[in-house]
Amino acid sequence: MTLVRSGAFAALAAVVVASGCSKGSEAPAPITRLVIRKVTADLSKADPSAPYWNDVTPGIVKLTAQPMIAPRPETTTTEEVIVQAVTDGTRAAFRLRWKDPEKSEAGKLGELSDGLALEFPLREGGELPPVFMGAKGNPVHLFHWRAQYQRDKEKGKPTVKDIYPNVSVDMYPMEFKEAPGGTPEDREKFSPGVVEGNPQSYAKEGVDEVIAEGFSTSAVQAGHGSTAHGEWRGGEWTLVIVRPLTIEGGSSLKSGGGANIAFAVWQGGKGEVGARKCVTMQWTPVVIM
Amino acid sequence: MPKVKNWQVGREIEYPYDESRPKKQWAIVFDLNKCIACQTCTLACKTTWTSGKGQEYMFWNNVETKPWGGYPLGWDLRVLEKLGRQEWSQKGEYQGKTLIEAAPPTERVLHFAxxxxxxMYPNVGEDDCAGGNVDKGGHMGALPHDKWFFYLPRTCAHCTYPACLAACPRKAIYKREEDGIVLIDQTRCKGYGECVRACPYKKSMYNPHTRTSEKCIGCYPAVEQGVQPQCVVNCIGKIRVMGFINPPWKAREDNPIDYLVHKKQIALPYYPQLGLEPNIYYIPPIHADREYLKQMFGPRVEEAIERYRKLESDPVAQGLLCLIGSSDRILHRFTVDKGKAAGFAENGEEIVRVPVSEPVIVREAFDAKVGAIRNNTP
Incomplete structure (x- = not known):
């Protein structure tokens, strides 16, 4: 038995050497279901260049300019995402690659961030929610990564000075730099988003968990330890998003199947944000094997 | 898309939501013949509301020189260019398309980002003169002047049909039923900047520190107390007055704003053709180029200027103009009687009473009592 197995591996290795590639760099083909491969690896860290990706066959999901509501892109800016997925039994990691000619992290006025979101039906069983952001009573659970959010995690939320290094400000009256008794709340009094606790106004952890029940309803939720890390190189993003397999009160991916996934991509450099995005037009079934 | 009534363009227009006029509508009237661009309004607003991080560049109220100035750069030119040439009928009905009607299917509002x-240039074009070269100096013997510019103070217009509200995909922008003030919900805004793109007047602004969009709040905490906004009460030239405007079919002659806009028809909305029914109104500058003013204020501008020039013989209008700037409080009603103009609060309480004309005293130039020549420099 052992001999046979070794032989099989040797044969496989020979094929790999001959073709000069592994599964991970095979020419990907369009998929009708997404297989999540079980791996023995630590998935607590989102790692786009981990070796286990070499053993997972990549698949293509096709995207289209969001067609349902205005504002929307005039043309499809991101045509496809190459997807791979693995699980260690408690987490699922998704590696996503797509072409984007420029890296956009937002910051300055009028600049928008590159981004990608994974979408799952919130509830198991029953009728699938509309793939376009779900519906009232049939919500969806999103994992929304932005280059901007990743920058927050890596370098901290940018200050105005970070965004505009040459900015000159006489003073912020609420800074109370030297005055005793000034509190952090006092300092942010003129920052309404901060005062109101808007999640957008606080440093991000790379990926937001969002629940939506239709267009214009998305709301950021407390996270469940999802992580993400993306790298932009040569006109292409390679991003890994890691999420727990099961989330109480949220979406779950269980062995065997029954789960579904959908994708959305934003190219900040092309003015995409919010509903200006490219999306998959249907759910893709997910199978854990 | 629902059709809604827009009296400023004399016809029904398309808007994504049904007509729902507030109980009262916040409005400001500015007399552009009096503005000197001292920017006291700008600073009053700045120090009150936008001295925080990410707001460094924000001027919810600004004053720009027309025709060359504009903040942000060329906002008016760029939106008019997008819209292209459009026409008004002889009767004052707008025959062109509004920004919402002209939007392509992929957009909610025709816009530029x-x-x-x-x-970066809030004061670009300041005091730059239009109307040909001035090689031989200016000759301003007749109206309108052949060399001209004027100052345009601007706040959010708290439009009846706001483009920002129409464009917000998150429905984070709302118009208050009690006073028509348009606000961005700072808990819902996600900083997509759709309102920044959509507002043709560019009075929604993105805050890169909070990563939400912000805008003029009409000084609603003051308005709720019956007090006019900071930009109004701090105007040293007393060129502006805030109150509540009714649509023409509900106009009241004793309402200061209704009187100026509907009764006397000397104050006009700016760029009404964009279709938003903006609620800041301007008494046009009598010296500026009429074609330019027509583009900005619509086809009724000549009549408005003629009526304004005849106010000298109208004691009621004179009385009302004396009331402007005479009180910090919002005047809901006014009377002019026996040479006195009076303003009243919503509950009928008299707030202020002023003489329509001050007594004129003529002194001899040489004051023998002190042995000195007086002049009239204050």
Missing amino acids: PTDEDW
């Missing part, structure tokens, strides 16, 4: 460079 300003970049950060566009926000």
Whole structure:
């Protein structure tokens, strides 16, 4: 038995050497279901260049300019995402690659961030929610990564000075730099988003968990330890998003199947944000094997 | 798309939501013949509301020189260029398309998106003169002047049909039923900047520190107390008055704003053709180029200027103009009687009473009592 197995591996290795590639760099083909491969690896860290990706066959999901509501892109800016997925039994990691000619992290006025979101039906069983952001009573659970959010995690939320290094400000009256008794709340009094606790106004952890029940309803939720890390190189993003397999009160991916996934991509450099995005037009079934 | 009534363009227009006029509508009237661009309004607003991080560049109220100035850069030119040539009928009905009617299927509002460079020159074009060269000096013997410019103070217009509200995909912008003030819900805004793109007047602004969009709040905490906004009460030239405007079919002659806009028809909305029914109104500058003013204020501008020039013989209008700037409080009603103009609060309480004309005293130039020549420099 052992001999046979070794032989099989040797044969496989020979094929790999001959073709000069592994599964991970095979020419990907369009998929009708997404297989999540079980791996023995630590998935607590989102790692786009981990070796286990070499053993997972990549698949293509096709995207289209969001067609349902205005504002929307005039043309499809991101045509496809190459997807791979693995699980260690408690987490699922998704590696996503797509072409984007420029890296956009937002910051300055009028600049928008590159981004990608994974979408799952919130509830198991029953009728699938509309793939376009779900519906009232049939919500969806999103994992929304932005280059901007990743920058927050890596370098901290940018200050105005970070965004505009040459900015000159006489003073912020609420800074109370030297005055005793000034509190952090006092300092942010003129920052309404901060005062109101808007999640957008606080440093991000790379990926937001969002629940939506239709267009214009998305709301950021407390996270469940999802992580993400993306790298932009040569006109292409390679991003890994890691999420727990099961989330109480949220979406779950269980062995065997029954789960579904959908994708959305934003190219900040092309003015995409919010509903200006490219999306998959249907759910893709997910199978854990 | 629902059709809604827009009296400023004399016809029904398309808007994504049904007509729902507030109980009262916040409005400001500015007399552009009096503005000297001292920017006291700008600073009053700045120090009150936008001295925080990410708001460095924000001027919810600004004053720009027309025709060359504009903040952000070329906002008016760029939106008019997008819209292209459009026509008004002889009767004052707008025959062209509004920004919402002209939007392509992929957009909610025809718009342009300003970049950060566009926000870097708040005072561009200041005092730049239009109307040909001035090689031989200016000759301003007749109206309108052949060399001209004027100052345009601007706040959010708290439009009846706001483009920002129409464009917000998150429905984070709302118009208050009690006073028509348009606000961005700072808990819901996600900083997509759709309102920044959509507002043709560019009075929604993105805050890169909070990563939400912000805008003029009409000084609603003051308005709720019956007090006019900071930009109004701090105007040293007393060129502006805030109150509540009714649509023409509900206009009241004793309401200061209704009187100026509907009864006397000397104050006009700016760029009404964009279709938003903006609620800041301007008494046009009598010296400026009429074609330019027509583009900005619509086809009724000549009549408005003629009526304004005849106010000298109208004691009621004179009385009302004396009331402007005479009180910090919002005047809901006014009377002019026996040479006195009076303003009243919503509950009928008299707030202020002023003489329509001050007594004129003529002194001899040489004051023998003190042995000195007086002059009339204060």
